[in-house]
Structures are given as structure tokens and as C-alpha cells.
Amino acid sequence: MIVTRIWHGRWFNLAGWVRSLALGASAAVSLLLKADLSGLPAAFKWIADVVAWTKGAAWFLVPAALFLAWAAFLFRKWLGDPAVIQVVHDLLTDYRNKVISDRASGFEHHHRVTLFRHKEWAWVSRCWPWNGWLIPVIRSGQTTRNPSCRFRASSDDPEKAEGVAGLAWVSDKDIEITQLPDVSFPNATDEAVAKYAANTGLDAATIRKMRPHARSFYATRVHVQNKLWGVMVIDSKNDNLRRKKIDSEYEAIYPSLSVLLRRI
Numbered sequence: 001m002i003v004t005r006i007w008h009g010r011w012f013n014l015a016g017w018v019r020s021l022a023l024g025a026s027a028a029v030s031l032l033l034k035a036d037l038s039g040l041p042a043a044f045k046w047i048a049d050v051v052a053w054t055k056g057a058a059w060f061l062v063p064a065a066l067f068l069a070w071a072a073f074l075f076r077k078w079l080g081d082p083a084v085i086q087v088v089h090d091l092l093t094d095y096r097n098k099v100i101s102d103r104a105s106g107f108e109h110h111h112r113v114t115l116f117r118h119k120e121w122a123w124v125s126r127c128w129p130w131n132g133w134l135i136p137v138i139r140s141g142q143t144t145r146n147p148s149c150r151f152r153a154s155s156d157d158p159e160k161a162e163g164v165a166g167l168a169w170v171s172d173k174d175i176e177i178t179q180l181p182d183v184s185f186p187n188a189t190d191e192a193v194a195k196y197a198a199n200t201g202l203d204a205a206t207i208r209k210m211r212p213h214a215r216s217f218y219a220t221r222v223h224v225q226n227k228l229w230g231v232m233v234i235d236s237k238n239d240n241l242r243r244k245k246i247d248s249e250y251e252a253i254y255p256s257l258s259v260l261l262r263r264i
Helices: 006-032 042-079 082-099 163-169 190-200 204-210 243-263
Strands: 111-121 131-139 175-177 216-224 227-236
Touching (some): 163 216, 227 243
Antiparallel strands (some): 175 216
16 A cells, blocks of 8 residues: 555545535435425425425435445545655655665665555455455655565464565564575576575565565564554665664654554
């Protein structure tokens, strides 16, 4: 649900209008039930006919309008407030810039911070079961902001956790992985791919397909209102990370982050 595109804001606003109109329509129908138009001039008989029809259909119109308002509310909640998402994105980007200041490669997608939200149930194409997944919601920078990666993280079956994010979710401590081999090119050796896969909780075939650039990872579980919300993952092409800087800067942003995530 990384929703930083223009259409996200438009859909969010549209759902708000739909909700307001539906609630207004429900209130209007309820008021018309008490309307007495017996003294209306003959020229306006059509108004009386409309009101009579509305009264007769009120049993359907009022529940339908309330259901539409409820559906629009849930849709907005699923999308998340675009203004809040943008603030969190900027916060993560600033955090990335502070903890990985030596971005020698010059490419944003080689050094990223991604927030994964845990979903008890999520429809994931070609993957079963659909319960227990970490879904990416916000990523730092301006590139690769809409990743398709999803990692299995079922609390009921922790042995099948996937990826660094999944390993962090089922662990009781932060995950730090460094000095990984470079497997970003097609002819990476089987030994390098196997080592990378074993350390990151994925299989060799997936690593061959993804050809990731990251050579170091750091993942920590994120709590919101004292409940596990998801996982934050830092990945970098650098083979080492500055752990003390990561921890100190995270402590600085966590109070704001945990409050903002309540609205996503």
C-alpha cells in the first residue's frame, strides 16, 4: 500500500465527498419522512410525487446511504491520509540521509528505509496461505517507492518467515546483517547466492531472480500504541552499517513516527 502517487490523494478526497454526500442523503430522507405536502399547489404536484416515492423507498435508501458512507470511511482508512503518509516519507528520507551518509554509489535505490506493516490477512498473488504477511507501505527517497516485495511473517508459523523483515518480525531482537556477497550481477557464483539466501531468509532461486544490490541490512520491529505494528528495514549497498547512529537517530524519530502511524 505504498500510496504516494497523485491518484492516491484524489481517491482519498473523492471517498471523503462520497461519505459526506451519503450521510447528507440519509439525513435528508429521514427529514422527508415527516414532510406534509398536502397543501402544495397543483403546479408542484411532481414534488409531492417525488417525496411520496422517497418515503416509500426510505426503508432501502437510508440503510443504503449509511452503508455507502461506512464503505467510503473504510476505503479512506485503508488508503491512509496522504498528508500523513508524505510526512512519514519525508521523516524516513531524512533518517536515511543521517544514518547512511556515505552513499558513494549515488543511487537512491541502493540505500533505503522501508516500513512494512503486518497484516493478519492479505491477498498475495500466487501465494497461499494469505494470513500473516508484511506489506510495504512507505519507503524513503524518490525511486522504487512502490515495491512489490511481500514477506511471509505468520506468528502461528514463525519457521516459515521470509526475508529480513520476516526474520525481524518473529525475533525478539533487532536483525543486523553485514558483509553480504555481491549478487547483483547475473553470473554471481552459487556459493555467493547460497550465502546471501541463508542470511536473508530467502531461497537461492528468489535471490537469482531479484539480484539485490543490498549488502547490509538492519531491521527492527515497530510498535504503535504498545502493539506490534510492523517492521522497519534499512538496506544499503555498503557492506557495513553504523549501528550506533542508526539506534540514536531512531530513538529521536520514534515518538513522532509512532504517533503518525496511528493514522495510516
